[in-house]
Amino acid sequence: MRVIIIGCGRVGAQTALLLDQRGDHVTVIDVNPRAFERLPTGYSGITIRGNGSDEDVLRGAEAEMADIVMALTEGDNRNVMAAQLAKHVFGVPRVIAKINDPLRAKAYRTLGLETICRTNILSSALVTAAVDGAAATNGMVEEPTAEPMRGAPPPGSRAAAAAEGS
């Protein structure tokens, strides 16, 4: 499938790489060319420097042929506009906008956008981890892979008191 990703931050870059490795046709857009340094050398997709909420830039990315557009920049409003541009001007069948304000995300779902909201995802995962443990979060909260290095705990700390008591 043809995917356009707007915003090459950590999330955008990793999503681009994973889809690229699956064999999808990936184009990443970012205003800052240095952002593309986040893509590893193995990435074989396209990068375009430009503003993803600019019609001309999306046209240059062949948005009219895209199966899905994901707007993943740091700005909620920029994502909202880029997503609506993709949907309404280029007729892209699926658009996903990252909207970190849960209220705004809810409002835009009523206008036909798929949304992903960091606030909702993190808070629900954290509540689950607190109540049922990290294992119950389906990989969203990850358990440590090794014990911490052992050394004398700082004097007066809770760990020091526990060590003394044992």
Next chain:
Amino acid sequence: MYVVVIGGGNVGYYLTKELLTAGHEVVMIEKDASRARQIADELGSIVVPNDGCEGRYQEQAGMSRADVVAAVTGDDEDNLVACQVAKMHFNVPRAIARVNNPKNEQLFRRLAIDDTVSPTRTILGVIEHEIPIHELLHLTELEGGELEIVEAQITADSPAVGLELRDLTLPEGTSVAVILRGSRAIPVRPETRLADGDRMLAVTSAEREPELRRLLIGD
């Protein structure tokens, strides 16, 4: 009228000032706290010092009883979202957005923004009227931006110069509205022959515009 102005830059500031002078009730929402304070010091406590795209600050500004919202920040994205939130949550009868990238006007209209104002397009229009250029001039939009009225200047180099209208293969959905010769409108008939200096006003759609431009002005 009750007007909520979003954005306290130069446009928002002077707009608010003029509206107040004209006797309207105005509340401004400005994100930058020190700018908000500065404006409040001068114009009175009519400034909500917060993000105008957020519903709760729009509520604080009394958006539910506003007749008009004018989003005039320097960012098209923010203006779009502010207007959409005002429409969605508060049913504001009229939302006006400042648009910096003229290409966004059509998108905004399609997204139920009632009016858009593009300083860029306005200035472009003035310049295009001042200096001869070889493009189609956009005069106005019809049917919410689906159709537009454009003006083509016929010159000695135009592919259409010297042709009769019946010889022109106009793009689909395009029609010639009027032909101006000097300061006179001349009849639009199949046998009307286009001459150097004529100006043709035509109704067309955005997609067909490049085709029309090639036909009348050339590449």
